[in-house]
Amino acid sequence: MAGLATTVGSGAMTNSILDIPQADVLLVTGSNTTEAHPVLSLQMKRAVRQHGAKLILIDPRRIELADFAALHLRHKPGTDVAVFNAMAHVIIQEGLVNVPFVQARTEGYAAFAAAVAEWTPERAAAIAEVSAADIVQAARLYAQAQNAAIFWAMGITQHTTGTDNVKALSNLALLTGQIGRPGTGLNPLRGQNNVQGACDMGGLPNVFPGYQPVSSAEARQKFAAGWQTPLERLSPTPGLTVTEIMDGALSGRIKGIVIMGENPMLSDPNLHHVRQALEKVPFLAVIDIFLNETGQLADVVLPAASFAEKEGTFTSTERRVQLIRAALPLPGEAQPDWQILTSLANRLGAEWEYENPGEIFAEMAGLTGSYAGISHARLEREGGLQWPCPTLDHPGTPILHTEKFSRGLGLFCPVDYIPPVEETDDDYPFILSTGRILFHWHGGTMSRRSPGLEAIAPQAEVEINPADAARSGIADGQAVRVSSRRGEVIAAARITSRSPQGTIFMTFHFAEAAANLLTIGAVDPIAKIPEYKVCAVRLTPCQESV
């Protein structure tokens, strides 16, 4: 979460699921919460139904949360920054700024106020195709609430402007002081179960565990000592991101890839590119529980344990570290990933001696301040703990930034609206938006093997607005060819006003009609998150069966 790390000093969700009902206003954008985070959405519904909270939904689609919304802005995909900037404009114009908060806890206000001065609601309304009055209304509701919380997910980050989108939301919280108390905050909802943990553990090219930069000499010394590794082995140069790794495999710079528990053949945008990269790389090893599309391309495949056959921890979207426990024996000769990695490291000259995941956790916690007070024994006794948890008697931290921001002062970051990389034209007149649906999970490796879930959502679908369907001669249930400049897939038409006119929606759960064949490899320049959400396509009805 490059945006939040810059503005407040930590990329994680600031608040907790438990305090959602204390919000008077919820601003939800780019998150189909009832489908992607169903149990968390129960707290949002509770806030609205039982506590009278007002929900502002900023989302092109009429998703289920729209039924709970006091205000729904169906903006054109990719125009988020324009809407958020105009909200900031209104807050400043109407004197709704929390002046004591801005003075005491932030910096950069003057430059920011100057930058949004020209972002009138009328200007944003024209770009985003929403009403100016609704933008004004959203700004007033958010700024005047006792406690207002912002939530977003991949709909905000999966744009070339994803980092800017997050900064623009952060500016709203800093302007109004809606942060650091129950029922407020900036809350990115993490998708897969352990995205937060993978980032916390240094599963990123530029940081060690706990976001300690590899470029810092001090951090390298600390890890060299902790790992009993020669200091000169720890490189000060940030590594390549997943997108750059694929490019590197194609250019010949990357010669070997080891992939654990991921299926980039399904989850990456622009799948042709990924397939070529994984076919071309001279050596590919895969550690997984199934032989998936990625494993098929590998030289070596190593059988791993599912969550039900091993011990360890996951860190949830609200920074809560929780245990998983082995319930079943391993199938055949499969081994837990931690054992596989240990055997591999030792064959490469390391001398790792771990008896169990608890020992690995203890080593990590000794090198990672925010996890220092957590241990498997403590989680066993007390249940989940939210980081930062610096000492063994620390209760964990449900709300971040209460007294000061992780970076000291909150930083206003002016951001300008940049149109999406690929605009529609006569040949490709529709915007394709991709996302996930409730019944399946990401690449579908797990959920598509469940006969019960398959029966509910069995085939790839493309959601089309009734007016667009009529104009293109497409009937409900008919097979439709969806073509972009990069590829084409066939899916069944589902005609619904959930999708606004001009925008169609597909999921990326299905290998047969992988929506990611169509999407673009363009990435946000800072967060390097690929643009899944916006690309231009055309629709052709076809006779073939789906």
Added chain:
Amino acid sequence: MTTSLLRQSERIVHTTCPYCGVGCQIDLHIANGIIYRVDGRFDNDVNHGNLCVKGRFGYDFVHAPDRLRTPLLKEKGDGARAERAFQPASWDEALNSVADQLRHLRDHYGPDSIAFLTSAKCTNEENYLMQKLARGVVGTNNVDHCARL
């Protein structure tokens, strides 16, 4: 359904739902070596007994017949790697082949010729070890996960 509900569980294992970032706490009911029922737990500040359809019913994958049970090595040959068949291998053969390849690449092209993709579905401990392997053993910062979100 009724018969499975009547079945006695041999064990109930408290764990965490593997699907999304909410992190619901669940009880796996185990009988005859299978997960036959899953309940949401109440003793936490996350889900208060609630679960969604994935968290309650999405566990058949654990018992799927196509789970990998043995290491696999691609047969030697001239054709494209993607086209060649796999042969089952011992752990020693498979791990040695990975280690030999990585050592060869590191020695000939430098540590930055190798990249590691870790996983938002794996545990903290596994993610920690993967980056430790990349940074502390191989000597590269080329480590990332697919869901940078």
